[in-house]
Amino acid sequence: xxxxxxxxxxxxxxxxxxxxxxxxxxxxxxxxxxxxxxxxxxxxxxxxxxxxxxxxxxxxxxxxxxxxxxxxxxxxxxxxxxxxxxxxxxxxxxxxxxxxxxxxxxxxxxxxxxxxxxxxxxxxxxxxxxxxxxxxxxxxxxxxxxxxxxxxxxxxxxxxxxxxxxxxxxxxxxxxxxxxxxxxxxxxxxxxxxxxxxxxx
Numbered sequence: 001x002x003x004x005x006x007x008x009x010x011x012x013x014x015x016x017x018x019x020x021x022x023x024x025x026x027x028x029x030x031x032x033x034x035x036x037x038x039x040x041x042x043x044x045x046x047x048x049x050x051x052x053x054x055x056x057x058x059x060x061x062x063x064x065x066x067x068x069x070x071x072x073x074x075x076x077x078x079x080x081x082x083x084x085x086x087x088x089x090x091x092x093x094x095x096x097x098x099x100x101x102x103x104x105x106x107x108x109x110x111x112x113x114x115x116x117x118x119x120x121x122x123x124x125x126x127x128x129x130x131x132x133x134x135x136x137x138x139x140x141x142x143x144x145x146x147x148x149x150x151x152x153x154x155x156x157x158x159x160x161x162x163x164x165x166x167x168x169x170x171x172x173x174x175x176x177x178x179x180x181x182x183x184x185x186x187x188x189x190x191x192x193x194x195x196x197x198x199x200x201x
Contacts (some may be wrong), residue, residue, distance in 0.1 A: 007063040008100075009134040010037075010073075014044045016055045017077060020089050020125035022118070026052040027089060029079040033127070036074045037064050046080065052125070061134075064096070071096055075127060077116060090116030090124035099131040106135045 012035060020027040031054045033044040042062055047054035064070055073096065077089040092114040099110045109132045118124040 006066050008066050008106075008136065010062050010064055011059060011132045011134055012062060012073075013059045013130040014056045014075075015128040015130060016053070016057070017116070017128065018053050018126045020052040020054070020077065020079075020116075022079070022087070022089055022124065024122070027079050027125075028052070029081060030054075031077055031079045031089065032056070033058075034076045034078065035060065035062065036076070037062050038070050066100075073131075075114075075129070077125070077127060088119060090118045090127075092116050092127055094129075094131075100133050106133045108132065 014033045014035070017031070020031065028050060030046050030048060030050045032046045033056065035042045035044070040062060042060045044056050044058040044060060047056055049055070064073070072093045074091065074093045076091050078086045079089055080086055094112065094114060098112060109130055111128070111130050113126055113128045115123060116125045116127055
């Protein structure tokens, strides 16, 4: 297999979300997520309980090229209306560098929390996920999973990638545009939420 066609398998778990809002009002409907890598899409299961703090705990596997052509993984949260239509709650675009390379070797389970933004760029909640680059069998490295960061109301700084881009919002756009290369030629980066981890006694 040539380098240009090499891929890695990702294990992605859509864990939960917190404080989901539409038009600044708490979401009461059932919600689900769509994960996109390049042109591939996977849909997670619907949270049957409904509400603004859904729990999915749904694991999916997707392949991602490692030739540098993919820089982001995108997640869209939607709610389902009583009529069966699916409406957007918010987006997060996760830089590949947040879970691959550097201090995140293959086999390392990364727990990440990201700020969601709606089509107007307003805050619409937080999504909690875990991502692991599955070992390819040639360079297996395992490490202890990092503790799950529980989002609180006191949000601190975002990742270096998001800070460099300097774009923390998105003007209103369609769903197809929002998951593309970015608005106006720039990359709109997901914003990780970092806060103090409190271990339960």
